[in-house]
Amino acid sequence: PSIPETITEDITCVAIWSTNLYTITFSTGGGSLVDPITKEYCTDVQTPKDPTKMGHSFKGWSPSIPEIITEDITCVAIWSINQYTITFDTAGGSAIASITQDFDTAIVKPEDPSRTGYTFAGWDMDVPTNMPAENVTITAKWMINTYKVTWVNENGDVLAEDVVKYNVKPAYSGDEPVKTPTAQYSYAFNGWSPEIVAATKDTTYIATFTPTINRYTVTWVNHDGTVLETDRNMEYGTTPTYDGATPTKAANVQYTFSFKGWDNPPSTVKEDTTYRAVFNSFVKEYTITFDTKGGSAVEPITLSYGTRVLAPADPTRTGHTFLGWTPGIPDEMTEDITCVALWAPFTYIVVFDNNGGTGSMDNIALEYAKDGRIPQCTFTRTEHRFLAWNTAADGSGTTYQDGSTIRHLGLENGETITLYAMWKINQYPVHFTVDGVDIPGYPIMSDYGSSIIAPDAPTKDSTDEYDFIFIEWIGYVASIKVTGEMYFNAAFSASPIVEPEVADGKVVFDVNELEGITLSTKIIQDIEASFQDNEELKIVFELNGGIIELDKKAFDMLEGDELISIINVPTSNMPGTILNKVQDRPVFDISMGDVHNFGGGKLSISLHYDLKENEDADNIRIWHFDNEGNHTVTRCTYDLDSETVTFMVNSLSYFSIMYEEDEEPETSSFGSTVYVILSIVMIVALFGAIMMYSKKS
Template sequence: MHFSRSLPMAAPARRIHVRRASAIFLAATLSALLALGGVVAGPAQPAAAANPTTFADLQTAFTAGGAVTLGGDITQSGGGLVVPSGTSVTLNLGGRTLNVTGVLGQNGNSNGSAGIAVEGGASLTVVGPGTLYAKGGAGSAGIGGRVGAAIGSITINSGTVTATGGEYGAGIGTGDAGQAPAGTRITIAGGTVTAATTSVGAAAIGGGENGAMPDITISGGTVNTEIFSGVGIGAGYRGAADRTITISGGTVNTYGSACFAAIGTSIYNWNNPDCVPDSKFVNIIIGAGATVNVSVGYPAAHWNPTIGFANSAGTGTFTNSGTLIVGSHVLRIPGNATATNTGTIRGAVDGSLAGNDFVLTFDAWGGHSAPSPLRVTAPTLNAAQVAVPSAPIREGYTFEGWWSSRTAGSKLTTTTALSTSTWYARWSGPGHPITFDPAGGVEIPSISVESGQTFTPPTTTRANYTFAGWFTAVSGGTEWTAATPVTGPTTLYAHWALTTYTVSFDTGTGGSAVPSQTVTHGATAAVPVDLPTRLGHTFGGWFTTSGGASVWNASTPVTSDTTVFALWTADTYTVSFDTGPGASTVSSKTVAHGSTVSLPAAPARSGYRFWGWVTTSGGTTEWSRTAPVTGPMTLYARWVINTYTVSFDSNDGIAVASQTVAHGDSAAVPTPPTRTGYSFAGWMTSAAGSTAWDATAAVTSDVTVYARWTVNSYTVTFDTGAGGSFEPSQTIVYGGRASVPSDAPIRSHHSFVGWFTAASGGSAWDDSAVVTGNVTVYARWLIDSYVVSFDAQGGSAVASQTIGHGQAATVPAVPTRAGYAFAGWFTTPTGGAEWADSAPVTAALTVYAGWDALVPTTVSVSIEDDLVAIPAGRSVTIFGTVTPTTAVGTIELFEDGVSIGSGAVVGGGYQINTFALAGGNYVYTAVFTPGEPRFVSSTSAPVDLVVNPLRPRFPAPATDTDGLLDEIDANGWPVHPLPGGLDSVLGKNVPWTNPLDSFADVYVYSTAQWLGTYAVVGGKVDSGYWAFMPTLTPGPHHLVFVGQTSRTVSVYEFSVPAPAVAALPPVTPVALASTGIEPAPWASLGLVLLLLGAGLVARRRVRSA
């Protein structure tokens, strides 16, 4: 076996799989091209041999499909058999041997072929006696799929079959990266099948590495997978699973390897040696007829999954109803997974099982060294091949076995049906014997109890008796209880009481209750002395059934609870019918108790209508046809007297309701009707009205009476209004017509138009219309009118108005005139008095528009000190100014289009203080609204204000003075001298010219050091004092200011003087000679270098200037 890839390192694994992926792609492409060539240009296949004896004939038979029987032994290597897609082959080994090996290829490249390739859509069935050896090359199965290819279904019914997959290929199943379409299945129904693979990444039966797993069914035969072959039966490493493995019969011996289950999934994670389940799962079913041995051939330090079915989410199921033998390994069930056992599992189980999973605990009951709790995953100890646990120890006693209760129950044997329970030690020894005499009941075995101890007495049973307890004598004696101490050998006697039964007496619905009787077994019941009663019924005796089929014999011995039933006969009653005087008679009827009476046909009575049958004479309660009769009774006919209609003919008046009047009664006089134009004159007996109706007369038939009417007269009045001349009224009968007055009325300053139906509005009076009521008609006048003209005097035209005498004109819309404001209407072109528009008009009139020339205005907005930028958190004063200063009105100030305040113009302006402003850009505008028409409104141009927040400091322009001087030269930054030195700026403000900056970062050189960030206020850097100024060495230095917003750089140069030292004499050759020291050449060189350095410094200073 090969173990080169069982635990690969990370880098080689990537290199190998990249090479394999390329090989898989090339192999799949080559397979597709070869298949296409076969379809397009392949030669016709020869006819299959009947019983092939050569490999070529066998392949021809496979290509043709159908049943194929070997005619002789065949061995072939270097190229396997192929069952083409769409072909079904049944291979009968015929007692022969077939040994076939595919193209081996190169390990790591997956370029081999299957021993027997069963292509997708094809099927292979192996039958008959004989031997089949099939071995696949690299990447391919022994029987099944080639690299990257789909497989068909494989069935083995008999024979001896050995299949070995090449590297990455299953023994029986898919090849490397092979496919198993839905419905693809491996079935083993008989024979002896041995499967293996040459790498741990593939299953012996199932999926190749990276390949899909088909459904697997094993129903018979013997199936073996070789040790160290990866997954025994199931999914290959990194291959698709989510399928079902069913083992319903036969014997299966299968091995896993390291983190590869004997049955199930390949759950190895190359990056995690603890075998964490991944996303794959399978459903595993072991049936009642199967025996399955699982083992894992790898050091015990690993997880060794015997059955791997669930993924990390707990998906996947395991069901066992057969016999699963785990051996020396452990069946581990993940905590979130579902596993069911209704059969037998032999071996250790870690995790929860539903079904046969029992824990037996053991109580030594007076002894010691009881066995530890025993977990059994089988229905019996025998099925689990586990012996009854060993005996505990109790000095001086003999162990008699484990029992389900301390004093009774059943004894534990290897065939006892198990459940989770506690078993108690049963002892015999120096205790006193306790013997039980059941006195005709079920025998109870004797027990032994130590002196002074107590025990719970058992119970027994006896037919037709009730157990009354254990006593110390056959008759009488003392009852023995669980609290009675044992003082010596004892015999206990069962006492019994005959069983009693209840004899019940059922009297039915409505019957009176009869008490039940308690009767001992074999005795008789007594016939009740008091007979039951039931309303409307007569008692007929006691019967054995409710229907009265058999009479109860009270002398019969009672042997069970008994119910006897009362029999009843219903009573009958006479129902009489009383129709009253003058009516036809009705015969009576006989009715049984509780039944309903059939009512007779309605009787007859002259002058009356039959209403119905009532329960009392003169009553109104009608008898219900469904009411039960419960005794003799009489029903009474109820009659309704005849009535007549008195009708009222209103003779063209409003309708009057008729009246219904009983025979002999009189009608009521109704409310008089009305008729337009007429007055009511009474009711008459005829339409012509010759005789008045007597309302007090008795009514004996239907009657009609008639209304009499007299016509009305009305007044027509003529109203001429205030100031009009008088016109006399006219009297006209209903339906007549008034006449128009001969002379028209007269009214000052008015002209008569005509007569109208209303004082205002209405319509012209039609004198030909008939009069139907009092009428007033009104004179309509046309008042004298005058024209009021409006002279706009250069403004827009205004329409004139025609105004009636004494009425006021309406003020027209205000005219407009370019460059002027309207001042009102006046009585003369040059002014005069302002026109009183409420004055009554009594003659034609012209009024004149007055105008004031417009005064243009200009409004502007500004910010205090002409600020352009400020620091965040500061407030400012915003000014609005209008010209001319004589303008009257209001100024409203806006911040970003939102009003921040308004007020009256005072001295030509208005101002407001803002709140503290947050960082950002602000735009301010002002709007002037005039308070007098002659001033023109105006809006200012916007003014911007930048509010700068304090930002993180900007990096120093350079790291040291040399770099700073280079930047000064490159950028042209100004360098300002500080003649007074650093002390001249301590506590003072440094000027700043860029208005966009609110803060400046300050650095000091030679080597750049940050002094802080300071606010720019009023054009100066508000430094106050240099809080973080370091100690500076004597010599030139620079203060550098960097604006946070504009990034403007300003440089100030100053010097730190050296401390004063004592003067030394000059060092000259003469002086040196006086000391005896010769001038050395290196000393001269040092002097030269010092001069060059001074020159460079001077050059830097010149550049900075």
């Protein structure tokens, strides 16, 4: 309650309050107005919208607006001045820097821009005196320039004038300029100088021309006006030349004419010109020409008409006889003529010489000037082949082949020409072999009938049982000639490395696969020692399919290193004196070193022989040849079981197994001796048998 005037009791007086109102006032300093805020004490304050001010930016209040009002206050706006930019767009002109400065500050107007070909016409708006409250772009205005273009001929005459805007390329629209031609030149419009370009200034263009040298026609005519040559397009100032055939003028009965020149000497070309041929005249001459048809040349005769003609010497021609002229040479010169020589060709004979051959061929007759053909050679010559023909027997002349075309061989009428056959001797291979294989360097090709020279002695590798020593070339003798393809196989003796077999009273050297064996001195000495114990001991050599058996007397004839051989001689290598007699019968060369005659010694020889069909063993004979090819017949026996022929001799050479049907054998001195010895042996044996029989009885 209200406080009483007089206290009467205890009371509590409660104060009654009213809330104060406070106002916030806003001072914008020239900015937009902001209404004041009046609110009760301690109530919330809502911040008003920021004020604005031209050319300024609002930064806040001072003091700041409180969140709760507690008193009256005045808030003053805080401002910062703005800067703005004026930009100048020169629209293709020179650049002008933009202006940036504070609002409402004074502006200094820039210099006017410039632009090539244009005149500055101001800005699209005035440049402000003070900076406005905004950014501004001011654009330049321009007026395009125009220029005077003058077109002038080469002689200075003005052809046209034009006004052209800047950067526009002018074009001449008048008649094409011309220049008056001269005798030497014509002119063609070539354009303007300087070169036409887009207008940037007042310009004068002068017409230019290309000169072309003038061309003219030069005509060359004969005396009668006939056109000989026309030279067109001759340049002014050049000197014409006549390039055609030399002008001629037909002769008449009295004169001939020769070209002299032209009616005017050719000079430099200045206009169309005609030149006429002029001639010298001469008294007419005539010529006799001689065609010798391949003969020696005869000079032509040239004389004036009616002059007496002296006949020239007769021509000559190889291989021909001169017969005269056709037509005949005239007595007086009246015209041009050609006299042709008449000829008769030589004939000659071609003879064919066999030049060491055999046969005959017909001669052929030929004319000198005509081709002939050599016939096929029909001559033959033993062991030769025909090569060609030659005009010399020794081949030093000219060579021709069969079927060759021949001509002009004979140089005299009736001459004989001999063609000689050229021969090449046949060649055959000559073989020297070891075990059937040619030695190095062989075979060699050798001429038929030429001597054969044996090579050095070959060697043969030793085996476990034998050393080999060269004996000879089988069938070769120093005088042997080439008769065809020839083979000489090396014969070797075998010197045994092991001792021979000794049995049944025989010392046997079994080298059946060889043609020969060489006995060393030591082996011979050992065998001789064996004879001391047994005088009846036999020495047997089994060689090349044959057997040689010697008794002591025969063996005593041998010395150290003797070659013992049985060689089957091929017919191709057989001496001719023997071959002609034996034909295809087998021939053996049997030798014991240098010993050919064994005196009283006994040699038994057995050779393998296959009886031919219809041959009787009783008719087999041995022909024994000496060095001259003479022979004697030696008796023999033939063993059908072993197919061997056995005979006794006391000398060695060539032996041939022959077949002599119903003929008695001849005997030689050594053959007779053998026969006597055999007879004595048989008698002694018979006598011994009788005595033994008597004693036994």
